[in-house]
Amino acid sequence: YAFGSVSFQLVKSSGSHISRTREQVRRDRKDDYFLIQQRSGTVAIEQHGRTAIAGPGDCLLLSAKSPYSIRADNSFVGLSMSVPNQVLQGWLPEPELITARTIDGARGWGRALSATLSNFLDGSAEDLALPASIVVDQILAQLAIAVRTDSSEATRHQRALLRRLGETLSGRHREPDFDPSQLAQEHGLSKRYVHLLFAKAGTSFGKELARVRLESAKRLLEDHRFNCVDIMEIALRCGFRDSSGFSKRFRGQYGHPPSAYRRQVLGGHHAAVG
Numbered sequence: 426y427a428f429g430s431v432s433f434q435l436v437k438s439s440g441s442h443i444s445r446t447r448e449q450v451r452r453d454r455k456d457d458y459f460l461i462q463q464r465s466g467t468v469a470i471e472q473h474g475r476t477a478i479a480g481p482g483d484c485l486l487l488s489a490k491s492p493y494s495i496r497a498d499n500s501f502v503g504l505s506m507s508v509p510n511q512v513l514q515g516w517l518p519e520p521e522l523i524t525a526r527t528i529d530g531a532r533g534w535g536r537a538l539s540a541t542l543s544n545f546l547d548g549s550a551e552d553l554a555l556p557a558s559i560v561v562d563q564i565l566a567q568l569a570i571a572v573r574t575d576s577s578e579a580t581r582h583q584r585a586l587l588r589r590l591g592e593t594l595s596g597r598h599r600e601p602d603f604d605p606s607q608l609a610q611e612h613g614l615s616k617r618y619v620h621l622l623f624a625k626a627g628t629s630f631g632k633e634l635a636r637v638r639l640e641s642a643k644r645l646l647e648d649h650r651f652n653c654v655d656i657m658e659i660a661l662r663c664g665f666r667d668s669s670g671f672s673k674r675f676r677g678q679y680g681h682p683p684s685a686y687r688r689q690v691l692g693g694h695h696a697a698v699g
Contacts, residue, residue: 429557430512433545434505443495447610455489456510458520460568462530462542466501470494472525473614474586482530482539486523486572490615493525504542508565516565521618522583523572534571541567586612587622591633598637599664605630638663639678642671646687656683 426433461470463479470477470485472493477485487493490510513520530539541564553560593611597603608630609616623629642663645651651659660671660683675683 428545429561430509431561432507434507435546436503436505437500438497438502439500440498441496445489445493447492447613450490450492451610453489457489458508458510458513458524459487459489460506460508460542460564461485461487462504462506462539464502464504464543466497466499468495468497468501468503470496470525473521473618474612475525475582477525477527479527482536484528484530484535484539484542484568484571485526486520486528486568488521488524488615491521491524491618492613504545506542506545506564512561513565516569517572519621521615521621526572528568528571534567538564538567538571583622583625586614587626590619590622594630594633595637598634598641599662601661601664601666603634603664634664635674638665639675642675642683643679643686646683647690649691652687652691659683 461479462484463481465481467478467480470479470487470493472487472491479485510520517523528535528538530536590608590612593608594603597607605616605619609619612619620630623633642659642665645654645659645662654662656672657668660666660668663671665671665674672682675681675686679686681689
């Protein structure tokens with residue numbers, strides 16, 4: 426049922442495996458987050474390369490913008506609160522950092538959050554003394570306090586994830602149409618989160634892709650075995666669409682156009698000029 430800017434769903438299930446696939450994310454384009462309170466039974470929830478185990482009273486956050494899986498060997502009951510991304514970002518600037526992380530419902534602000542959510546039962550909450558908007562704000566405020574985690578842990582996770590993104594980018598840089606959406610999809614992330622990770626590292630997807638492509642071209646230009654391959658072909662092999670744009674970028678990075686750099690590095694050997 427709807428409640429202010431959010432909605433609630435009570436889930437009762439036997440042992441099951443629930444998943445949201447990349448294809449469903451691409452087709453549905455739902456831009457919500459799910460704040461889940463486990464009421465009975467235990468579930469294992471995976472997203473963004475993390476796996477959280479939630480028992481009775483525990484809470485956690487999931488994103489509808491990225492694939493996830495929920496696995497339970499036995500029956501369980503859970504409350505799911507659907508929160509629009511725009512609403513949640515008023516409380517959490519980087520909600521992707523805390524998805525699939527167990528919020529202990531037995532202590533601290535996790536206990537307060539779980540206790541508040543426990544008041545929402547099977548039917549709509551019609552008898553509250555305060556407007557729904559104020560109650561929703563209270564829930565999200567408790568969530569924001571409860572998910573304050575060790576900054577070093579979050580930093581380690583971001584660095585490991587950024588390293589994996591870089592490995593994929595290096596492996597696919599030769600594809601001329603490779604873009605942030607494809608990178609995000611391959612790792613089960615939202616495109617916004619991919620841009621955020623690169624920005625936190627002081628760079629961007631475009632800068633990293635250009636750097637990898639230029640380094641790849643530079644290696645080919647320095648290899649005498651590719652001496653007979655013209656500049657246009659070098660550009661295409663490294664993911665550039667044309668030789669003029671490649672030459673401009675290469676000169677900006679290394680101080681010489683590709684043809685001159687090749688002649689200089691190969692010590693006067695004949696080189697094809699592009």
